[in-house]
Amino acid sequence: MAIDPKEIKRVKGEGFLLNRGTDKFSGRIVTGNGTLSARQMKCACEAAERFGDGTMAFTSRMTVEFPGIYFDDIPKFQEYIAQEGMFTGGTGAKVRPVVCCKGSTCVFGLYDTQELCAEIHERFYDGYHDVALPHKFKIACGGCPNNCVKPDINDFGIVGQAVPVIDESVCKTCRKCQVEMNCPMHAVRRLSDGKVAIDTSICNNCGRCVGNCPFKAIGRKETLFKIYVGGRWGKHIRMGTVLHGLHTKTEALDMIEKALLLFKSEGMAGERFGNMIDRLGVDYVQRMLTSDELLSRKAEVLSR
Numbered sequence: 001m002a003i004d005p006k007e008i009k010r011v012k013g014e015g016f017l018l019n020r021g022t023d024k025f026s027g028r029i030v031t032g033n034g035t036l037s038a039r040q041m042k043c044a045c046e047a048a049e050r051f052g053d054g055t056m057a058f059t060s061r062m063t064v065e066f067p068g069i070y071f072d073d074i075p076k077f078q079e080y081i082a083q084e085g086m087f088t089g090g091t092g093a094k095v096r097p098v099v100c101c102k103g104s105t106c107v108f109g110l111y112d113t114q115e116l117c118a119e120i121h122e123r124f125y126d127g128y129h130d131v132a133l134p135h136k137f138k139i140a141c142g143g144c145p146n147n148c149v150k151p152d153i154n155d156f157g158i159v160g161q162a163v164p165v166i167d168e169s170v171c172k173t174c175r176k177c178q179v180e181m182n183c184p185m186h187a188v189r190r191l192s193d194g195k196v197a198i199d200t201s202i203c204n205n206c207g208r209c210v211g212n213c214p215f216k217a218i219g220r221k222e223t224l225f226k227i228y229v230g231g232r233w234g235k236h237i238r239m240g241t242v243l244h245g246l247h248t249k250t251e252a253l254d255m256i257e258k259a260l261l262l263f264k265s266e267g268m269a270g271e272r273f274g275n276m277i278d279r280l281g282v283d284y285v286q287r288m289l290t291s292d293e294l295l296s297r298k299a300e301v302l303s304r
Contacts, residue, residue, distance in 0.1 A: 103143020
């Protein structure tokens with residue numbers, strides 16, 4: 001059947017992409033933080049068999065894609081998965097589905113990545129869903145400096161940081177220091193008196209040293225976050241720009257909102273966030289993301 005191009009564009013905005021050379025579509029379920037319950041998975045499998053070709057594929061944005069859905073079955077598919085609280089989406093010039101690594105359960109994870117990802121999803125994927133941006137905007141949460149989810153090639157990337165703190169008063173100047181031996185970055189150094197010190201120019205705040213000292217000489221501050229902005233992958237690659245300093249969770253969440261407001265107010269149509277940063281200058285963007293000017297103009301910016 002011939003499908004009106006306007007209808008193809010409309011359902012694409014709902015997360016249904018036309019399968020090349022056919023009159024069928026692939027529908028994308030947005031997971032929120034990369035997880036589905038067993039009941040949701042069962043419902044998804046049943047939907048794939050009822051309305052699609054019986055298969056599912058997992059995308060790089062942690063959505064679940066169901067190929068082979070006829071145009072007339074799109075509303076039925078959406079209604080069926082809604083039984084278990086699932087919905088489609090994930091396309092267009094707006095905030096895209098948020099991705100995270102398995103830092104919630106990973107031995108190297110420095111914070112609950114899935115919890116933070118779900119919070120970002122609710123506040124910015126859902127909260128900004130009707131906000132049209134100059135281009136798509138991708139957000140990623142990494143649990144540690146291993147960067148498994150590649151936050152540095154997203155428009156906004158968050159990386160957990162465990163800043164080590166040395167208590168020299170309990171350091172025993174052991175001949176074989178467990179902390180020094182196990183630091184993957186070789187950032188732990190011995191001072192002339194045998195005490196340990198950390199070379200901050202090398203340390204990546206991975207937290208691997210915390211707990212290695214049998215005398216508890218190394219602890220850590222609260223989890224902080226390293227922020228990358230303007231990263232992208234694809235035909236034109238741009239590594240994310242690292243913002244100065246480390247930031248609290250509250251600061252990181254506010255900076256996402258400031259980044260969206262800045263993109264909305266100063267980005268040009270079809271321009272990616274990284275290109276806008278290069279055009280405006282890193283210093284200007286850093287200043288705007290660390291001040292409250294954009295938040296004070298939020299209503300004005302969103303009304304445009």
